[in-house]
Amino acid sequence: MLTRLESYYDSVPRSAARAEEFGPLTLFVREGAGWPYYARPALGHTGEVPVEAVEKVRARQRELGVPEAFEWVAETTPGLRAAVEASGLVVHAHPLMVLTEAAEEPPVLPEGVTVRMVGAADPALESAVAAPYAAFGATPTAGAAAQVAARLDAGLTRLAAALDPSDTALAAGQHQPVGPVTEVVGVGTRPEARRRGLGLAVTAALVADARAHGAETVFLSATDATVARLYARLGFRTIGTALIAEPAGEAG
Structure with missing residues (x-):
């Protein structure tokens, strides 16, 4: 399973980013609007990584003006942590699930709230793209909604949102299929x-959509053990540890 996830991790950014190789590491540089990408182990590298x-x-990330961020799976590339x-x-x-x-049971929605998949032409698209940014105290970058719309049309992303009676998204999330x-x-x-x-209701909708579209493996990274227990109610189980490295003082 971890080998399957490594192939996915290497594939999914390539639809929206270019890959720059640095020996045992690959830096994904986003092209266009949206959340910036990160560096991670080159596909197939499991050994030590020199500092x-x-x-x-990191020098290249500073040159590009992007976050100095690294993501990887502890069990797959144990030699990277010491170097970063x-x-x-x-x-x-973070628990990898x-x-x-x-x-166990479907999430119960508050009165007046509905959850549905949001398409590229849906009037709720803008608010559905904005909701996760707001969750982290940010605003969408220029063109973010248009880029998500293009990914929706291309089948690269599926978007779900919890909507209030005015059809404005209160919560949203995505799943990003690559093969199965x-x-x-x-x-x-x-x-x-x-x-x-x-958030749990949106995740449940994404899981149902993924299964309906033939996904054989559905996974996520939980924020912490408390959130992992919530995801366990949807049938997720921890199989490893996702690690994120960033400069001190930045949100984890």
Whole structure:
């Protein structure tokens, strides 16, 4: 399973980014609007990573004006953590979870809230793209909605949203299919709508959509053990640890 996920991790950014190779590391540089990408181990590399390689990637990220971020799976590339920490980055660990069984029970929606898949021409698209940004105290970059619309049309992304009675998204998220594998990503709830189970309801809708479109492997990274317990209610089980490295003081 971890080998399958490594192939996915290497494939999915390539539809919206160019890959720059730095020996044992690959830096994905986004082309167009949207969340910036990161560096991760080159596909197939499982051994040690010299700190010099990490520092070269960080220098390139600074040159490009993108976040100095690295993402990888602890169990697959255990030799990377020491190198990124030696370069001065801080590592955050997150449960890596795969859908293995049926949900315990469907999430109950608050009165007046509906959850549905959002298409490229849907009037709710703008607010559905904006909701996860708002969850992290940010605003969408210029052209973000248009880029998501293009990815929706191309079948590269599927988008679900929890909507209030005015059809404005309170929470939203995506899954990104590559062949039989898809990852649930970017699930976020606007601050004023939190603690109502909307993120879990959106995730459940994404899982149902992924299964309906033939996904054999559905996975995600949980924020922490508490959130992992919520995802376990949908049938996800922890199989590893997703690691994210970034400069001290940045949100993990």
